[in-house]
Amino acid sequence: xxxxxxxxxxxxxxxxxxxxxxxxxxxxxxxxxxxxxxxxxxxxxxxxxxxxxxxxxxxxxxxxxxxxxxxxxxxxxxxxxxxxxxxxxxxxxxxxxxxxxxxxxxxxxxxxxxxxxxxxxxxxxxxxxxxxxxxxxxxxxxxxxxxxxxxxxxxxxxxxxxxxxxxxxxxxxxxxxxxxxxxxxxxxxxxxxxxxxxxxxxxxxxxxxxxxxxxxxxxxxxxxxxxxxxxxxxxxxxxxxxxxxxxxxxxxxxxxxxxxxxxxxxxxxxxxxxxxxxxxxxxxxxxxxxxxxxxxxxxxxxxxxxxxxxxxxxxxxxxxxxxxxxxxxxxxxxxxx
Numbered sequence: 001x002x003x004x005x006x007x008x009x010x011x012x013x014x015x016x017x018x019x020x021x022x023x024x025x026x027x028x029x030x031x032x033x034x035x036x037x038x039x040x041x042x043x044x045x046x047x048x049x050x051x052x053x054x055x056x057x058x059x060x061x062x063x064x065x066x067x068x069x070x071x072x073x074x075x076x077x078x079x080x081x082x083x084x085x086x087x088x089x090x091x092x093x094x095x096x097x098x099x100x101x102x103x104x105x106x107x108x109x110x111x112x113x114x115x116x117x118x119x120x121x122x123x124x125x126x127x128x129x130x131x132x133x134x135x136x137x138x139x140x141x142x143x144x145x146x147x148x149x150x151x152x153x154x155x156x157x158x159x160x161x162x163x164x165x166x167x168x169x170x171x172x173x174x175x176x177x178x179x180x181x182x183x184x185x186x187x188x189x190x191x192x193x194x195x196x197x198x199x200x201x202x203x204x205x206x207x208x209x210x211x212x213x214x215x216x217x218x219x220x221x222x223x224x225x226x227x228x229x230x231x232x233x234x235x236x237x238x239x240x241x242x243x244x245x246x247x248x249x250x251x252x253x254x255x256x257x258x259x260x261x262x263x264x265x266x267x268x269x270x271x272x273x274x275x276x277x278x279x280x281x282x283x284x285x286x287x288x289x290x291x292x293x294x295x296x297x298x299x300x301x302x303x304x305x306x307x308x309x310x311x312x313x314x315x316x317x318x319x320x321x322x323x324x325x326x327x328x329x330x331x332x333x334x335x336x337x
Contacts, residue, residue: 136169186249
């Protein structure tokens with residue numbers, strides 16, 4: 001049992017699946033942990049959380065897992081048949097995952113994704129995407145069309161989400177592509193960037209989670225973040241990639257719009273301007289009540305959001321160029337559906 005749990009924890013850490021960890025592990029409500037010197041006791045409860053905590057401890061220096069009934073070195077007061085220990089000679093720095101730390105989490109990944117989006121299922125998803133595109137082009141309602149096609153193939157929620165985010169129909173995709181800016185036309189322009197919408201897909205790509213080359217030429221993900229956000233380890237790299245693409249396009253400036261109601265938007269704005277100081281062009285970050293409304297009717301907008309793109313005069317997806325630097329890439333291309 002020890003070996004099985006350790007292997008599961010290492011596998012989950014390799015996939016980066018520690019998304020359920022919130023704050024300090026020793027303060028987790030409803031999932032008690034006890035710490036004595038270099039020993040951390042994990043009380044068996046919800047297996048998913050257990051494996052996530054084990055993955056975290058292994059990542060920060062945990063070396064051995066054992067059961068108290070099999071070891072005389074465990075304090076008697078902690079000896080309980082459903083308590084296991086992870087031991088380390090010295091915990092690595094970074095164990096504190098409070099608000100001041102960048103979290104280690106695999107944004108956009110769920111355990112079921114390896115099954116739902118395996119190579120054997122890609123062809124079925126592409127076929128379903130083609131059928132959905134046909135229905136949309138012939139005027140059928142979007143929501144009911146997605147439900148109809150997904151029910152036919154008995155898709156999971158994640159597979160349905162991929163169709164929702166990736167397929168727009170040829171007519172809609174053509175209309176959006178008509179307003180898309182050629183990369184060569186960026187020189188000397190100030191880009192107006194839908195901040196969260198451009199940064200999050202790159203975080204997902206850098207985490208080796210699935211991204212979608214959508215039918216309308218954008219890059220989309222399955223992270224499903226709405227209203228809550230916390231910078232992760234890949235956030236600085238994602239920002240750097242966006243600025244790198246701007247630099248390659250010889251832009252005059254990059255102005256990021258961030259939704260003020262979203263948690264940690266101010267912190268992200270500070271990260272953007274701090275990293276942007278390294279570049280010769282102007283980099284600003286502005287908190288606004290709604291980035292969608294702020295970008296409505298403007299030109300040289302950078303976004304992957306269909307609502308923003310449809311109401312912009314012209315747009316570009318910087319992510320479509322930046323993902324080349326996030327390889328190896330796990331992606332599904334539905335542009336030809």
